[in-house]
Amino acid sequence: MILKYYYSLLFVLLMISILGCSKQKALNTNVSSPSGNIIIDFQLKDNGTPIYMVQHKGKTVIDTSSMGFEFQKQAPLVKGFEIIGDDIKSYNETWEMPWGEQREVSNQFNELIVNLHEIEIPKRTLNIYFRAYDNGIAFRYEFPEQEGVKEVIIVDENTQFNLTGDHTCWWIPGDWDIYEHLYNTTKFTEIDAIAKRDHPNLAQSHIPENAVNTPVTMRTSGGLHLSFHEANLTDYAGMTLKVNKEKLMMETELVGSDRLGYKVKRSLPFKTPWRTIQISEDAAGLIASKLIPNLNEPNKLGDVAWFKPMKYVGIWWEMHLGKSNWDMASGKHGATTENAKTYIDFAAANNIGGVLVEGWNTGWEHWIGFEDREGIFDFVTPYPDYDLEEVVRYGKEKGVEIIMHHETSAAPRTYDQQLDTAYALMNNLGIHSVKTGYVGKIIPKGEYHHGQWMVNHYRRALEMGAKYEVAVNAHEPIKATGLRRTYPNAISREGLRGQEFNAWSIDGGNSPEHLPIVAFTRMLAGPIDFTPGVFNIKLNPYKKNNQINTTLAHQLALYVVIYSPIQMACDLIEHYENQPAFQFIRDVGVNWEQTKVINGEVGDFVTIARQERETGNWFLGSITDEEQRSLKIDFNFLEYNKEYEAIIYHDGQDAHWNDNPTSIDIEKTVINNSTTKTFTLAPGGGLAISLKLKD
Numbered sequence: 001m002i003l004k005y006y007y008s009l010l011f012v013l014l015m016i017s018i019l020g021c022s023k024q025k026a027l028n029t030n031v032s033s034p035s036g037n038i039i040i041d042f043q044l045k046d047n048g049t050p051i052y053m054v055q056h057k058g059k060t061v062i063d064t065s066s067m068g069f070e071f072q073k074q075a076p077l078v079k080g081f082e083i084i085g086d087d088i089k090s091y092n093e094t095w096e097m098p099w100g101e102q103r104e105v106s107n108q109f110n111e112l113i114v115n116l117h118e119i120e121i122p123k124r125t126l127n128i129y130f131r132a133y134d135n136g137i138a139f140r141y142e143f144p145e146q147e148g149v150k151e152v153i154i155v156d157e158n159t160q161f162n163l164t165g166d167h168t169c170w171w172i173p174g175d176w177d178i179y180e181h182l183y184n185t186t187k188f189t190e191i192d193a194i195a196k197r198d199h200p201n202l203a204q205s206h207i208p209e210n211a212v213n214t215p216v217t218m219r220t221s222g223g224l225h226l227s228f229h230e231a232n233l234t235d236y237a238g239m240t241l242k243v244n245k246e247k248l249m250m251e252t253e254l255v256g257s258d259r260l261g262y263k264v265k266r267s268l269p270f271k272t273p274w275r276t277i278q279i280s281e282d283a284a285g286l287i288a289s290k291l292i293p294n295l296n297e298p299n300k301l302g303d304v305a306w307f308k309p310m311k312y313v314g315i316w317w318e319m320h321l322g323k324s325n326w327d328m329a330s331g332k333h334g335a336t337t338e339n340a341k342t343y344i345d346f347a348a349a350n351n352i353g354g355v356l357v358e359g360w361n362t363g364w365e366h367w368i369g370f371e372d373r374e375g376i377f378d379f380v381t382p383y384p385d386y387d388l389e390e391v392v393r394y395g396k397e398k399g400v401e402i403i404m405h406h407e408t409s410a411a412p413r414t415y416d417q418q419l420d421t422a423y424a425l426m427n428n429l430g431i432h433s434v435k436t437g438y439v440g441k442i443i444p445k446g447e448y449h450h451g452q453w454m455v456n457h458y459r460r461a462l463e464m465g466a467k468y469e470v471a472v473n474a475h476e477p478i479k480a481t482g483l484r485r486t487y488p489n490a491i492s493r494e495g496l497r498g499q500e501f502n503a504w505s506i507d508g509g510n511s512p513e514h515l516p517i518v519a520f521t522r523m524l525a526g527p528i529d530f531t532p533g534v535f536n537i538k539l540n541p542y543k544k545n546n547q548i549n550t551t552l553a554h555q556l557a558l559y560v561v562i563y564s565p566i567q568m569a570c571d572l573i574e575h576y577e578n579q580p581a582f583q584f585i586r587d588v589g590v591n592w593e594q595t596k597v598i599n600g601e602v603g604d605f606v607t608i609a610r611q612e613r614e615t616g617n618w619f620l621g622s623i624t625d626e627e628q629r630s631l632k633i634d635f636n637f638l639e640y641n642k643e644y645e646a647i648i649y650h651d652g653q654d655a656h657w658n659d660n661p662t663s664i665d666i667e668k669t670v671i672n673n674s675t676t677k678t679f680t681l682a683p684g685g686g687l688a689i690s691l692k693l694k695d
Ligand code: NOJ
Pocket: 316, 358, 406, 407, 437, 438, 439, 475, 476, 494, 498, 500
């Protein structure tokens, strides 16, 4: 009897250990970051649904979140899986940016691949790649080649992000078209994108649900910073994140196509974009991270020395102020040969490499307000008062490059038809960059700027650019997802509320806190063509009811704070005459050896110092929101034992973004790496410092 009991106990124990083992082997796995501070746990629930969790220093930051897909004509891929393989590999590489915030980028992570297989028919397979970095995590799905499934038509991706608290969030509405919204600062449970839908000036926005666009940045009650985005958006729909307030949960809501009735159509095999979470103890660490470009493939264009980072001026702000027009029939055409030459002369005299000319080509009389915009814009035919070849020739003589402009009016098929000839023309003329625009609702109806169809259109333009040695700066773009690593000719883009809003917005323009939020949200995705540098802050006499809501010193600081390899000095050139502060724009670099994020809090202030490539000079920019602030800056980032001639541009004592925005003091001094100084930034103010190595 006793023996029998003993044997049955042994049997039970044996079974438990067998089941235990197989359960452990088959049902969960994990990967930790190189330092071990971040861990991603992966499991299958009892019903075989894949779930993941993320911990930071032993604390859960993303709780049980499930993953899956729904399709047209196929059963959902959400449960009934078993793990048939898992493997971890470590990577550690350093790559060089041809231009960027820094020369060298370190890319170190551990990668876990989980191979999943449906136990029951149709027995499909799905792989998930997880990458654990010391400053964040990422994962993507792979639909491998398999029997019986040639293609999938995705109607929903159900990736969840289960938050562990009601975090403070900096968000814009989950808009399928544009990203030109002001950021909101609310608790997660107070996110209301629908209420933000009726936005003045944003005729083209489409916000179907309570969702947010990415990057969306959050701070936990414990002070940890999280930012959610995606990397390597290739042949797939852009991701917005649906807000579930009750569950403190976000879930992917892909941008769809009303015309095609699905979100994504792909043949197998393929991989989705990475879903990314930056994790940082301080806000500054978010900006310092290169997680997003790191998750993209290496440069596939090879030598791109044909493009040079540069500052530029242009025939542009004058249109937004109403001084001139794009359209020749208006009687005040801005893009004339003569006007372009004036800008070229100004650029040549002021250490500015480029001149943008908008409104040079035919089609503008049939732009905003017209539904039938197909076949209207012509990207090779100048208006009769603009001699393109002569302007380019004159620019060359003066050492100034012309920047091409293509407003597609969101008629991508018309643009596609002309892509080859238009880019070949630039190549013939020796023009190496183009600013594109996609203003309005996409034609055909039912497509959106961030759907798969448009993702592929923007990519074709980039590839055509690569073929003809043209770099692309897209406005109303597809969001940045780090593709600049693979296609360095994706130099910059808009995809946020730019400076232009201040000229025509009827809601008061961008508030002083706009850019102190942008630096920790939109800028995490990649370079921004914000077009700073307005000196005529009150926009008189052109726009009596509009103004820029920052001080002049804040405008200068943006050349350092906001990264882009092209930076516009956007004001009318006459507004730069006899302005001592313009010296900062003449001097400031656009291409950096290294970057130090010195301090910052999301939505409050940020200070960044960048060292220029080639010269070794440093530039520092600091901006604040509507609050006045004293910031102590330690110049210990400067090279040891070297002296720097500093020019400090700071807000005057009585400066204020509204009451006295142009009050600025300029001071010359010598600074070295043991200097510390305290500066006061005015409400809406800033600080800009150039630090030139003394010889
Ligand atoms: C929108 C761009 O953001 C703006 O900079 C440009 O002037 C207009 N489109 C015209 O293309």
